[in-house]
Each structure stands twice: as C-alpha cells, then as structure tokens.
C-alpha cells in the first residue's frame with residue numbers, strides 16, 4: 233500500500249517506528265501465550281511483501297518471511313446481526329444492484345466475452361461479512377454476494393456450464409455462523425480456509441474483490457482456474473518498497 237504522508241500519520245496502518253518490533257525480538261513464529269488469541273489461521277504473504285525487506289528490521293525476514301505460516305490469532309467473535317436483519321438489508325441491496333449500471337455492464341461482458349471455458353463452479357474469496365450492518369461497508373459486501381448470482385445466471389445463459397447448474401462457494405474467515413446460514417439460503421456454500429483454494433480447478437471461475445490475502449498467487453500456485461473476476465488492478469501490483477519519513481520531533485516512520 234502506498235500511503236501519502238498525511239494519511240500515514242493519521243493512521244498507524246503500514247507505519248512503523250524504528251524501534252524493533254516486540255514480536256520479532258525472539259524467534260517465536262506462533263505466540264501461544266497471547267491471551268487475546270483464540271484460534272489458528274493460515275497466514276499468507278504475497279510475493280511482493282516477501283521481496284520487500286523492512287529496512288527498520290531486516291532480521292524480520294528470518295522470522296516472519298515465509299509464503300505460508302500458522303498464526304495464533306484473535307477472531308472478533310459472532311457478528312451483531314440476526315438472519316432476518318441480514319436478509320432485509322441484503323434483498324434491498326440486491327435490488328439496487330439489479331437496477332445498476334454495474335449489473336448491466338457485468339451481464340454484457342459475460343454475454344459477449346470470447347471464451348470457450350466450461351465453468352461448473354464459482355469460488356469467491358474475501359467478499360466480506362454480511363452481518364456487520366452498522367456503517368455503510370456492508371452495501372459493498374452485499375452487492376458482491378448478489379453479483380455471484382448474476383455471474384452464475386449469465387454463464388448458464390451463455391451455455392458455458394454445459395447446461396449444468398453452477399455451484400457457488402465462498403471463503404472468508406470473517407464469516408460467522410449467521411453468515412454461513414444466510415449464505416446457504418442464497419445458494420452459496422461457505423468454506424473454511426483453505427478449502428476454497430482446494431475447490432479451484434480448471435472449471436472454476438474465481439471471484440474476489442480486495443482480498444486481504446494474495447488470492448491470485450495462491451490459486452495460480454495450486455491449480456489454474458478457468459476464469460477470474462477481479463476488482464480494478466491498481467499500481468499496487470508494482471514492486472513494493474519502503475520510504476522513510478521524519479516527524480518534527482525526530483520520530484522516524486517507515487511506510488510501505
């Protein structure tokens with residue numbers, strides 16, 4: 233992430249002081265004693281971050297830099313919404329999506345795309361929680377989940393599924409039990425990480441929007457999918473690098 237200085241100073245994300253990080257002081261990849269942690273998760277690192285040694289702590293490459301590791305982490309617990317509340321918000325947002333230009337464009341692309349791919353599954357990654365209804369981020373995640381139906385219906389209409397039903401799956405560790413139940417009710421099977429990655433094959437369309445993990449790199453390492461639908465690819469694909477900033481009080485920040 234390239235962060236303009238003003239943003240970086242307001243937000244600690246991506247900003248580091250020159251002091252050595254506490255977690256890197258010794259070689260302890262898994263902090264079993266962390267009282268706030270309650271579950272294990274796979275930690276994936278992108279090729280860009282593996283190739284970007286932090287100048288404030290070069291030893292970090294020795295303890296943190298593996299493409300895949302197991303972390304002991306805190307999960308935020310169940311979301312705040314009931315199934316009914318999610319349904320009410322989702323179907324409203326789905327209607328907005330169905331009447332939108334984005335929906336028309338997506339249908340147009342899928343109906344005119346020159347391809348002979350045979351798609352039998354859609355596997356989604358990182359579409360976000362459906363149940364976090366406070367704030368307005370949920371409209372994005374509801375729209376993205378509604379788009380899964382649009383993609384499946386368009387592919388069937390195009391005859392790309394060989395007149396079979398397209399199975400839809402979604403992996404996001406943020407989903408809780410209510411999300412799972414709601415997903416099943418709209419025809420999407422939730423999968424725990426890494427089962428989504430293991431579902432991908434040459435008959436799969438991968439759909440992912442702003443995932444926190446390097447989905448493209450993981451799926452292409454495992455099995456090339458038949459197709460991928462992605463959000464706008466920005467220059468963040470460029471080689472990552474660190475930049476040094478100095479505060480008026482002399483504090484040094486490193487930003488990536």
Ligand SMILES: C[S@@+](CC[C@H](N)C(=O)[O-])C[C@H]1O[C@@H](n2cnc3c(N)ncnc32)[C@H](O)[C@@H]1O
Nearest residue numbers: 357358359360372403404406425441442443444
């Ligand atoms: C920046 S959010 C994007 C959410 C939503 N797609 C949007 O556009 O608002 C990144 C998402 O990636 C999810 N994520 C993190 N690790 C993941 C994994 N291993 N597999 C799938 N999704 C993951 C996070 O839980 C989060 O929902």
